[in-house]
Amino acid sequence: MSALTLTHEPVTGIRHGKLGMWIFLASEVMFFSGFFTAFIILRNSNLAAFAKGATELSWPLAALNTVVLIGSSLTMAMAILSLENGKKQRFQLFMFITFLCACTFLVVKYIEYTTKFHHGIYPSTSTFFAMYFIMTGFHGIHVLGGMIPIGWMLSRSFSKKGYTDYGRVEILGLYWHFVDLVWIFLFPVLYLIF
Amino acid sequence: MEAAVATHEHGADHAHADAHTHEHVHHTSFIRHYIFSTDHKTIAKQFFGSALFFLLVGGAFALLIRWQLAYPGEPIPVIGKWLPDSLVSNGAIQPGFYTQLVTMHATIMIFFVIIPIAAGSFANFCIPLMIGTDDMAMPYVNMISFWLVPVAALTVLAGFFVDGGTAGGGWTNYPPLSATGTGHTLWVVAIFMVGFSSILGGMNYVATVLNKRAKGMRMFDLPLTVWALFITAVLQVLGTPVLAADASLLFLDQVFHSSIFLPENLLISTGNLHSGGGQPILWQHLFWFYSHPAVYIMIVPIMGVVSDVLATFSRKPIYGYKAMVFALMAIAFLGFIVWGHHMFISGMSPLLGTTFMLSTIVIAVPSSIKVFNWLGTVWRGNIYFTTPMLNALGFIGTFTIGGISGIFMAVGPIDVYITDTYFIVAHIHYVLFGGSLFGIFAGIYYWYPKMFGKMYNETLGKWHFVLTFITFNLCFFPMHMLGVGGHMRRIHDPYIYDFLKPFQPMNEFITIFAILLGFSQLLLIANILWCLKYGKVAPRNPWKANTLEWAAPAHPGHGNFDRDIIVYRGPYEYSSPESKKDYLPQWIKPATKTSEKEHEAIAHEG
Ligand code: HEM
Ligand SMILES: [Cu+2]
Numbered sequence: 001m002s003a004l005t006l007t008h009e010p011v012t013g014i015r016h017g018k019l020g021m022w023i024f025l026a027s028e029v030m031f032f033s034g035f036f037t038a039f040i041i042l043r044n045s046n047l048a049a050f051a052k053g054a055t056e057l058s059w060p061l062a063a064l065n066t067v068v069l070i071g072s073s074l075t076m077a078m079a080i081l082s083l084e085n086g087k088k089q090r091f092q093l094f095m096f097i098t099f100l101c102a103c104t105f106l107v108v109k110y111i112e113y114t115t116k117f118h119h120g121i122y123p124s125t126s127t128f129f130a131m132y133f134i135m136t137g138f139h140g141i142h143v144l145g146g147m148i149p150i151g152w153m154l155s156r157s158f159s160k161k162g163y164t165d166y167g168r169v170e171i172l173g174l175y176w177h178f179v180d181l182v183w184i185f186l187f188p189v190l191y192l193i194f
Numbered sequence: 195m196e197a198a199v200a201t202h203e204h205g206a207d208h209a210h211a212d213a214h215t216h217e218h219v220h221h222t223s224f225i226r227h228y229i230f231s232t233d234h235k236t237i238a239k240q241f242f243g244s245a246l247f248f249l250l251v252g253g254a255f256a257l258l259i260r261w262q263l264a265y266p267g268e269p270i271p272v273i274g275k276w277l278p279d280s281l282v283s284n285g286a287i288q289p290g291f292y293t294q295l296v297t298m299h300a301t302i303m304i305f306f307v308i309i310p311i312a313a314g315s316f317a318n319f320c321i322p323l324m325i326g327t328d329d330m331a332m333p334y335v336n337m338i339s340f341w342l343v344p345v346a347a348l349t350v351l352a353g354f355f356v357d358g359g360t361a362g363g364g365w366t367n368y369p370p371l372s373a374t375g376t377g378h379t380l381w382v383v384a385i386f387m388v389g390f391s392s393i394l395g396g397m398n399y400v401a402t403v404l405n406k407r408a409k410g411m412r413m414f415d416l417p418l419t420v421w422a423l424f425i426t427a428v429l430q431v432l433g434t435p436v437l438a439a440d441a442s443l444l445f446l447d448q449v450f451h452s453s454i455f456l457p458e459n460l461l462i463s464t465g466n467l468h469s470g471g472g473q474p475i476l477w478q479h480l481f482w483f484y485s486h487p488a489v490y491i492m493i494v495p496i497m498g499v500v501s502d503v504l505a506t507f508s509r510k511p512i513y514g515y516k517a518m519v520f521a522l523m524a525i526a527f528l529g530f531i532v533w534g535h536h537m538f539i540s541g542m543s544p545l546l547g548t549t550f551m552l553s554t555i556v557i558a559v560p561s562s563i564k565v566f567n568w569l570g571t572v573w574r575g576n577i578y579f580t581t582p583m584l585n586a587l588g589f590i591g592t593f594t595i596g597g598i599s600g601i602f603m604a605v606g607p608i609d610v611y612i613t614d615t616y617f618i619v620a621h622i623h624y625v626l627f628g629g630s631l632f633g634i635f636a637g638i639y640y641w642y643p644k645m646f647g648k649m650y651n652e653t654l655g656k657w658h659f660v661l662t663f664i665t666f667n668l669c670f671f672p673m674h675m676l677g678v679g680g681h682m683r684r685i686h687d688p689y690i691y692d693f694l695k696p697f698q699p700m701n702e703f704i705t706i707f708a709i710l711l712g713f714s715q716l717l718l719i720a721n722i723l724w725c726l727k728y729g730k731v732a733p734r735n736p737w738k739a740n741t742l743e744w745a746a747p748a749h750p751g752h753g754n755f756d757r758d759i760i761v762y763r764g765p766y767e768y769s770s771p772e773s774k775k776d777y778l779p780q781w782i783k784p785a786t787k788t789s790e791k792e793h794e795a796i797a798h799e800g
Contacts, residue, residue: 004328004753004755004756004757004758005758006326006327006328006408006753006754006755006758006759007327007328008409010405010406011404011405011406011407012404012405014405016331016332016401016405016406017332019331019400019401019404019405020331020332020335020397020398020401023396023397023400023401023431024393024397024431026431026432027393027396027397027431027432027434027435028435030431030432030433030435030436031435031436031438031439032439033436033439034435034436034438034439034440034443034480035439035443037479037480038439038443038454038476038480041473041476041479042454042471042472042473042476045471045473046471049471122450122451123446123450123451123452124450124451124452124453124468124469125469126453126469126471127452127453127454127469127471127472129452130443130446130447130450130452130453130454130472131454133446133450133452134442134443134446134452138442
């Protein structure tokens with residue numbers, strides 16, 4: 001019997017993984033919406049505590065992180081473009097910068113967290129800090145989760161065969177932009193509303 | 195190719211399937227083949243096996259609950275003397291253990307039985323086969339989605355061995371109570387894991403249905419089972435993350451002593467580490483925002499399954515196919531805006547309560563469309579009373595009763611009286627046991643031949659249905675009366691209230707039938723296990739059905755199909771004038787001389 005042709009091009013024209021990522025991101029939107037909802041509800045019943053809490057956070061550090069993360073989104077896009085055009089070294093460069101930005105972001109977060117702990121501030125301090133730690137914590141986990149495939153693709157690109165799976169980098173890019181986007185919401189909500 | 199199909203015979207068919215498995219063994223080790231398999235059919239069987247196991251566990255818990263209500267304070271027969279003193283005193287269930295049993299019963303049945311069978315086993319098995327493809331879009335994701343389930347189940351059951359016991363706040367686990375104790379933390383972690391599993395599964399189903407349909411198959415050529423699973427998958431993807439967020443917040447309260455759900459001036463016997471200032475009701479909102487859609491995750495796939503079973507065994511097209519699809523969509527959409535009907539007594543504003551009341555009542559419209567269309571499908575059909583058909587018909591009746599009790603509770607002023615009583619317990623069991631589980635039985639029997647390549651035993655199957663149907667109704671119908679009489683749910687000993695004392699005989703009656711109901715399920719297990727080995731070998735298309743899974747070999751191997759699939763028509767061309775037979779499968783070419791022959795050949799293939 002001849003080979004079957006059950007496996008065919010995706011009906012929607014969008015690669016399975018990419019479609020899956022879009023669906024996953026829809027799910028992620030709902031996940032973070034849950035936290036934002038909780039934030040709004042708690043804020044409305046604790047306006048004073050929330051205003052006070054926000055002043056205790058370091059907005060300059062967070063602004064720095066915002067720049068770093070937006071920058072990494074840009075370099076991620078450049079990396080995708082470079083790979084599409086077959087420019088291997090530029091791909092490596094941009095992936096490396098993206099990775100570095102992610103590291104910087106997490107180091108800054110670490111500094112923020114530890115200063116809070118030194119001042120005796122924990123999730124139990126007030127509902128504001130509970131929300132602060134859980135929202136930035138989950139966001140940080142997402143950053144960390146993105147760094148694994150970034151690092152993996154980067155290291156693979158140095159192997160003999162190189163890394164050429166443009167489609168996968170694109171999927172990773174989608175995820176990375178989303179992580180960036182979440183931060184863009186978190187930054188004003190946590191640090192800038194007094 | 196066509197010739198090959200036409201001469202395809204029983205023997206060849208099997209040789210083919212065998213060749214496939216054989217080939218497979220060469221490539222993959224035992225572990226990859228049976229344990230960490232990425233084949234959708236194997237994953238479906240894994241979901242199925244684990245869910246059946248937990249069905250027995252959850253059922254055992256239910257019987258303990260029933261024992262206590264019928265004979266409070268009396269030692270549990272047989273096992274009472276083996277249980278530790280932290281759970282029982284002189285063999286009789288203690289209050290703490292009772293609330294743990296109630297919680298574990300519902301948690302297991304919902305998260306480890308019904309959802310894994312409906313949105314795990316059926317979805318995995320049916321979607322690729324019914325859309326004519328070889329596997330899921332993302333097989334690895336699929337494998338992870340299964341393995342999270344047993345890990346989560348062990349996590350939650352591990353609660354029985356920790357200090358303070360397992361979660362005891364009911365399956366809804368409202369804080370502040372649930373913000374204390376290791377058992378609740380384990381519960382939250384487990385819920386997060388099954389939630390993640392459900393999201394991964396849903397993501398895969400959506401991508402598969404959109405991307406991998408066979409040639410020629412439009413969305414409106416999908417069987418209703420696939421439509422239903424697709425819509426369910428959307429609910430899983432959008433609803434479950436909110437529960438995950440909710441669970442994470444509760445985790446923070448439990449482990450890091452934050453006060454997201456804990457109000458000011460709360461007194462906790464273990465010492466208060468909390469700042470207060472939180473909102474207990476917030477948990478309920480987020481919880482029900484997921485858990486109302488979750489009840490649709492549990493029923494919508496079953497509505498699809500039942501539709502297919504009814505059409506096949508009535509030998510008639512589904513009455514109003516598109517209306518059925520749009521009704522499913524409406525149910526799913528409305529499902530997201532009705533959650534407040536679980537919270538009428540939480541002190542919400544009457545205005546808000548009214549909007550929730552109205553949106554809830556509106557759901558009855560698409561639900562009734564479905565019921566009427568099922569009846570329309572069966573109406574004057576050429577009905578075959580096989581076991582799946584009996585279960586599907588049983589489903590219609592019991593689901594309707596459950597829907598009607600739902601309307602009672604949807605009305606705020608009435609619900610204030612009956613909420614938290616046995617009326618609710620009656621409702622959930624009419625929709626979840628009478629609805630989901632009867633539909634699941636229908637699906638199990640219907641696809642058993644394709645799943646295991648053997649026929650189940652029809653006599654045993656019918657006995658299982660008849661016994662289950664009778665004992666189910668005798669067990670759960672009286673609960674409506676208990677509820678209206680004021681018998682609260684989740685109460686260890688109702689007879690501490692004088693006005694509930696007269697209900698003791700009724701509780702005893704219920705318990706007797708609950709025990710019979712529980713033991714009737716052994717017939718199902720026996721049927722499944724016995725026929726695995728001794729069942730008749732199944733033909734390719736035992737029900738003479740139209741949908742694509744029946745084009746696959748009797749016991750499909752890796753890759754599912756042995757012929758190319760092109761879809762020529764919708765799934766419900768039963769008794770069509772176009773065909774001499776009373777069915778016209780989706781994969782048969784429109785009538786020409788050869789295709790007529792082909793049709794014949796496939797129909798009678800072994
Ligand atoms: C016409 C359709 C339905 C309506 C109008 C309806 C309405 C309601 C209402 C108002 C409640 C809250 C009662 C209370 O706690 O006071 C409720 C509870 C419940 N319903 Fe339904 N329902 C419907 C269908 C379903 C279906 C199809 C399922 C599942 C398959 C389901 C599962 C549940 C469960 C599990 C609860 C109890 C939750 C708890 O433990 O408190 N319902 N329903
Ligand atoms: Cu509901």
